[in-house]
Amino acid sequence: MLLRTPLYEFHVSFGAKMVEFAGWEMPLLYRGIVQEHQHTRSSGSLFDVSHMGRLYVSGKDAPAFLDRVLSRNVAKQRIGQSRYSLICNEAGGVLDDVIVSKDAKHWLIVCNASNREKIVKHLASVRDGGGFAVEIADRTQSTAMVAVQGPRVIEILSDTLAIDLKSIPRWGFESGTHMMNRFTVFRSGYSGEDGVEMIVSAQAAASAVKSMAEEMHQPDSVIQPAGLGSRDTLRLEAAMPLYGHELSENIDPISAGLDWAVDLKKDFLGAEALRAVVQRGPAKKLVGLELQGPRIARQGSAVQRDGAAIGQVSSGTFSPTLHKSIAMAYVEAAHAAAAADVQVDLRGAPVAAKIVPLPFYRKPQE
Amino acid sequence: MPVPQDRRYLQTHEWHKPEDKLVVIGITQFAADELTDITYVKLPEVGQTLRAGAAFGEIESVKATADLLSGVSGxxxxxxxxxxxxxxxxxxxxxxxGWMIKVQVAGPGDVEKLLSAEEYLKKIGH
Incomplete structure (x- = not known):
């Protein structure tokens, strides 16, 4: 039995093509992946991300507990700030990548849907093993979460919500009330565009979105619904990692190029192993590839140089913004320099590609 | 989702439409919708020989890559x-x-052996 988000009826009313994702019934697309991608880059899109885990941590030992679990230093984090972080195992492998937000009375961990059960168990086991006085509440199913992303989102939502979104910095968040319903709005996202992510109670979500839906049903609507298909192509252009592709328990954050989210001066689970990786240098590195021609590299496609295997593709797509076939791949560190010519094996046929700097897409500066 | 009655089908979603002495091949709306936005279609060269049940090309979308199969030899x-x-x-x-190729069929009755519109719809559970 698949789980449904509080926005299920909304998806159906917009004619979404629904698919199974990590145990949830989610919209893959409404009108088309490329169209939704382009609308996000040029205007704005609403994504249901209620399937992502929302875990609330509270109690007197919360900072010490999070310091043990997270790769990022939480001591300097202020109320109203969010931080991207990794949760690693003892060997330095990535259990999940998460966003951690500090509120007045609790911390919120937003984790991947596919990892929620694993992370809940992991957190409980670290708490019990270390005798930390913390409570962990999984509120994934009693709340809803949407991401509204695109260059016109802040302007449009600032008119609707009684919060000045422009005053919230990137990676900041604020809570407010809209039509008697409490919500929290985060200036963050997974698209490479400006925008927000919002959490409301499950009961409030459907009615809140219904009021927005009337506007979104117009063909010229500034904000239109978008599904998981374009969420993936958007994040790939922006070179944001996706768990199960760029990240896994067999990949460490240093190889993934996420050293900026790892504080090796503190002791967290996996820190010792990661210090060793830094010391000897990672064996593999995540790189960007631009392929010649229209063919798409898929996860697992071999990357070769002069006929010898040097790595594997982790994600690939045809970039709707750049009109090029792009991919991310893990290659041997010695071959990771930009501008190198490589080949990608696509179903037995080698396709010429070039290593390029990441990200593939950066939003235009204002 | 209705499909045209004037042609025959493979379970793998290719339609085959008799047209004079040729057979035109393409894929169904159902297949196109499942693939989502199609980014590349690899087609054979004119003159190439096809074998019934074998791939004549490939189709790629944002979501997946798939073989294109011919139901007829020619x-x-x-x-x-x-x-x-x-x-x-x-x-x-x-x-x-969105048709893909035209085929001079080796055995003239071969296309009639493929699935009818009703049989195809039944196979895909519609």
Whole structure:
């Protein structure tokens, strides 16, 4: 039995093509992946991300507990700030990548849907093993979460919500009330565009979105619904990692190029192993590839140089913004320099590609 | 989702339309919708020989890559060159402008052995 988000009826009313994702019934697309991608880059899109885990941590030992679990230093984090972080195992492998937000009375961990059960168990086991006085509440199913992303989102939502979104910095968040319903709005996202992510109670979500839906049903609507298909192509252009592709328990954050989210001066689970990786240098590195021609590299496609295997593709797509076939791949560190010519094996046929700097897409500066 | 009655089908979603002495091949709307936005269609050369049940090309979308199968043996007499620059035609108009190849069939009755519209719909659970 698949789980449904509080926005299920909304998806159906917009004619979404629904698919199974990590145990949830989610919209893959409404009108088309490329169209939704382009609308996000040029205007704005609403994504249901209620399937992502929302875990609330509270109690007197919360900072010490999070310091043990997270790769990022939480001591300097202020109320109203969010931080991207990794949760690693003892060997330095990535259990999940998460966003951690500090509120007045609790911390919120937003984790991947596919990892929620694993992370809940992991957190409980670290708490019990270390005798930390913390409570962990999984509120994934009693709340809803949407991401509204695109260059016109802040302007449009600032008119609707009684919060000045422009005053919230990137990676900041604020809570407010809209039509008697409490919500929290985060200036963050997974698209490479400006925008927000919002959490409301499950009961409030459907009615809140219904009021927005009337506007979104117009063909010229500034904000239109978008599904998981374009969420993936958007994040790939922006070179944001996706768990199960760029990240896994067999990949460490240093190889993934996420050293900026790892504080090796503190002791967290996996820190010792990661210090060793830094010391000897990672064996593999995540790189960007631009392929010649229209063919798409898929996860697992071999990357070769002069006929010898040097790595594997982790994600690939045809970039709707750049009109090029792009991919991310893990290659041997010695071959990771930009501008190198490589080949990608696509179903037995080698396709010429070039290593390029990441990200593939950066939003235009204002 | 209805499918045209004037042609025959493979369970793998390719339609085969008799046209004079040739058979035109393409894929169904159902297949195009499942693939989502099509980004590339690899077609054979004119003159190439096809074997029934074997791949004549490949189709790629944002979501997946798949083989294109022919239900008939014969030789390719024409390909839809428009798809090279505009593969999205297969999504927009899979039964007409999104056609892929024309085949001179080896056995004239072969196309009649393929699935009827009703049989195809039944196979895909519609």
């Amino acid at each position: 030789s390719v007499t024409a390909i839809n060159a428009e798809l090279a620059g505009n593969p999205g035609l297969v999504n927009a108009d899979p039964y007409e402008r």
